[in-house]
Amino acid sequence: MVQVAFARRGALAFVPTRRILTRPFTMSLSTAAYAREREVATEAVLRASKLCTRVFQNLVSASTIEKKDKSPVTIADYGAQAVVNSILHEAFPNDPIVGEEDSVELRGNAATLDKVVELANSVLDKSLSSSAVLEAIDLGTYAGGKKGRFWTLDPIDGTKGFLRGEQFAVCLALIVDGTVQLGVMGCPNLPVELSKPNGERGCLLTAVRGGGAYQRSFASSSTDKRIHVNPATSPSETQFCESVEAGHSSQSDAAAIAAHVGITRPSVRMDSQCKYAVVARGDAGAYLRLPVSATYEEKIWDHAGGVLLIREAGGSVCDARGRELDFSQGRTLKANKGVVATNGVLHEQIMRAVESVVGAKI
Numbered sequence: 001m002v003q004v005a006f007a008r009r010g011a012l013a014f015v016p017t018r019r020i021l022t023r024p025f026t027m028s029l030s031t032a033a034y035a036r037e038r039e040v041a042t043e044a045v046l047r048a049s050k051l052c053t054r055v056f057q058n059l060v061s062a063s064t065i066e067k068k069d070k071s072p073v074t075i076a077d078y079g080a081q082a083v084v085n086s087i088l089h090e091a092f093p094n095d096p097i098v099g100e101e102d103s104v105e106l107r108g109n110a111a112t113l114d115k116v117v118e119l120a121n122s123v124l125d126k127s128l129s130s131s132a133v134l135e136a137i138d139l140g141t142y143a144g145g146k147k148g149r150f151w152t153l154d155p156i157d158g159t160k161g162f163l164r165g166e167q168f169a170v171c172l173a174l175i176v177d178g179t180v181q182l183g184v185m186g187c188p189n190l191p192v193e194l195s196k197p198n199g200e201r202g203c204l205l206t207a208v209r210g211g212g213a214y215q216r217s218f219a220s221s222s223t224d225k226r227i228h229v230n231p232a233t234s235p236s237e238t239q240f241c242e243s244v245e246a247g248h249s250s251q252s253d254a255a256a257i258a259a260h261v262g263i264t265r266p267s268v269r270m271d272s273q274c275k276y277a278v279v280a281r282g283d284a285g286a287y288l289r290l291p292v293s294a295t296y297e298e299k300i301w302d303h304a305g306g307v308l309l310i311r312e313a314g315g316s317v318c319d320a321r322g323r324e325l326d327f328s329q330g331r332t333l334k335a336n337k338g339v340v341a342t343n344g345v346l347h348e349q350i351m352r353a354v355e356s357v358v359g360a361k362i
């Protein structure tokens with residue numbers, strides 16, 4: 001517990017200086033806060049990531065069906081949600097889950113359900129029946145809210161990126177009384193080093209509140225390495241990161257904001273919460289998500305883990321109006337509009353530009 005206290009504000013004053021200097025901000029995983037949750041979440045996300053990669057390699061072209069909202073959803077989304085929910089429920093049977101998917105369409109499609117069951121069982125140590133898989137998926141129907149502890153899951157964030165063979169992420173976070181305490185993100189297609197796109201791919205990113213942000217590669221021998229945001233003090237030294245989909249975030253407003261702060265490098269465009277990961281590890285200076293619709297409400301599972309990663313890597317996050325993101329409002333971030341995540345140093349400067357470009361219209 002002593003080592004954990006080093007990372008907590010307030011506890012620092014009681015720790016002798018020499019010990020701070022010799023073991024700065026280190027955490028022992030066995031004694032850290034939420035250690036068991038982190039272990040279980042990591043296991044769940046890695047198994048779900050394996051399932052997604054298997055689907056992409058073998059089945060994706062044959063198995064895309066359409067949800068009523070027309071967004072693509074594959075057997076991988078369902079399978080990953082079944083796997084993560086089932087592992088979470090076994091370890092923490094009293095914890096509710098806010099998950100993106102539900103089983104409604106799957107219940108009317110026996111052939112697809114069979115594939116989902118086979119897939120889920122291929123990465124689990126047990127054999128779930130069809131009804132157990134449906135029940136596991138529907139553990140994700142919790143409404144969220146201000147009080148208590150719950151998980152939020154996006155089994156595949158960036159389904160469009162997944163279908164294109166580009167970036168997607170399995171995103172899991174633990175929220176307690178409205179505050180994100182743990183985030184675990186599996187990014188199967190993300191290069192371990194962005195500058196080496198043909199190098200090793202597959203990253204696990206983890207953050208515990210007050211305990212730092214870490215990355216390791218999917219390779220089994222890999223160990224967690226602490227990550228930090230880019231130290232750039234001038235916007236011109238860095239670039240923005242934004243959605244591939246112009247319908248999810250205004251790329252023209254982002255270009256205007258970049259021009260305003262003197263960024264000349266093109267934005268890094270990628271799908272999913274991988275954008276939070278690349279800002280947290282310093283590949284980009286900021287992630288802008290700028291509203292294109294007056295009515296769209298961001299979902300908590302699209303942001304919870306990523307926001308914690310940014311903060312624990314030394315960065316800052318708020319919405320496009322400068323408000324704190326509020327994860328206590330239910331399944332959506334209905335009190336917020338858009339998201340701006342930065343390396344911290346550049347936050348005020350970027351927010352001034354955001355205000356001047358989009359302030360009047362959001």
Ligand SMILES: Nc1ncnc2c1ncn2[C@@H]1O[C@H](COP(=O)(O)O)[C@@H](O)[C@H]1OP(=O)(O)O
Nearest residue numbers: 071158243244245247248249271272293296302
């Ligand atoms: N109009 C919209 N504005 C912002 N985000 C959206 C919109 N429609 C869908 N999304 C969500 O954006 C996320 C992907 O973002 P990105 O483009 O950054 O990868 C998905 O979770 C997707 O939700 P859904 O999974 O329900 O389709």
Ligand SMILES: [Mg+2]
Nearest residue numbers: 071072100159
């Ligand atoms: Mg979706």
Ligand SMILES: [Mg+2]
Nearest residue numbers: 154157158302
């Ligand atoms: Mg999503």
Ligand SMILES: [Mg+2]
Nearest residue numbers: 100154156157
């Ligand atoms: Mg999704």
